[in-house]
Amino acid sequence: MAQKILRELTADEIETFWRDGIVCLRAIVDPQLLHDMSEPVAALVGTSGVADLSAMGDAIAASGQDVQRGDVPASGRGRFFAGVDHWLEHQEFRDFSCNSVLPAIAGQVMKSSRIHLWEDSVLFKEPGTIERTAWHQDLGYFHCEGDKVCTMWCPLDSVTTQSGSVRFVVGSHLWPDLYQPNLFVSSMVIPGTEGSVVPDVESMAQRGECQIVTFDTEPGDVTIHHARTIHGAGPNTSNRSRRAISLRYCGDDAVYLTRPGSPAKAHHVNVVQGAELHNDDCPIVWRRD
Numbered sequence: 001m002a003q004k005i006l007r008e009l010t011a012d013e014i015e016t017f018w019r020d021g022i023v024c025l026r027a028i029v030d031p032q033l034l035h036d037m038s039e040p041v042a043a044l045v046g047t048s049g050v051a052d053l054s055a056m057g058d059a060i061a062a063s064g065q066d067v068q069r070g071d072v073p074a075s076g077r078g079r080f081f082a083g084v085d086h087w088l089e090h091q092e093f094r095d096f097s098c099n100s101v102l103p104a105i106a107g108q109v110m111k112s113s114r115i116h117l118w119e120d121s122v123l124f125k126e127p128g129t130i131e132r133t134a135w136h137q138d139l140g141y142f143h144c145e146g147d148k149v150c151t152m153w154c155p156l157d158s159v160t161t162q163s164g165s166v167r168f169v170v171g172s173h174l175w176p177d178l179y180q181p182n183l184f185v186s187s188m189v190i191p192g193t194e195g196s197v198v199p200d201v202e203s204m205a206q207r208g209e210c211q212i213v214t215f216d217t218e219p220g221d222v223t224i225h226h227a228r229t230i231h232g233a234g235p236n237t238s239n240r241s242r243r244a245i246s247l248r249y250c251g252d253d254a255v256y257l258t259r260p261g262s263p264a265k266a267h268h269v270n271v272v273q274g275a276e277l278h279n280d281d282c283p284i285v286w287r288r289d
């Protein structure tokens, strides 16, 4: 899988990531890299590799708890599928996350001397998916700490607000709080986790207290957000799929930090609190020359 970055990153893009906690890199990778992931993503649906978050949302709603969702469209309801760590089982995902040009981009944006893979994550909203992705911060889900920790959101489809583009709170990576992770389609927190309650950023934005941005994207564009940036996504009210693969990468300041209640990874067997990430758990996928 030897491809090249399509163009140089600009100093402005790198500065935007550190200032805003989010940058959209336009036409940065060959769209073929994304098209090639269509079949591997499709093959996961109906397997234990992905969870049906719409079914989970129904169960949460049935228990009388909050689920963040819109109206069922006349054309019928779609499902929100999500899964992590496909790189462990599937060569195509390993090539995508470890052997493609993507880790080098993360390394340049985060100004890191090396990049570890934390996980890959498939996020598939079928046409008519009513579930929103609840506002959250990624870091609370990860058993690590560091400033150089990011998510690279790589769309496989043309994505618009209507089909569920990700929305980001500009500069929220600099807010002092760490927020309690939630169930992704609900503001319900994961039991046993710690942290502050995610503020009502939509009301804050209406009052002019923060700014929310989103990007229409095409395959070949990627957004990169800091692991402390608050973000969420809308339902997919369009008649097109909204498929994306998120890659979570860590840079040279990342160390293990166990966070009570957050899901642990069975393959992380070399965890030493405060120590650098181990190559067997979180492979080094790029080094600066």
Ligand SMILES: O=C(O)CCC(=O)C(=O)O
Binding pocket: 121, 123, 133, 138, 151, 153, 166, 231, 232, 233, 244, 246
């Ligand atoms: O794709 C989505 O709906 C949410 C993406 C997200 O939260 C992430 O990748 O960190």
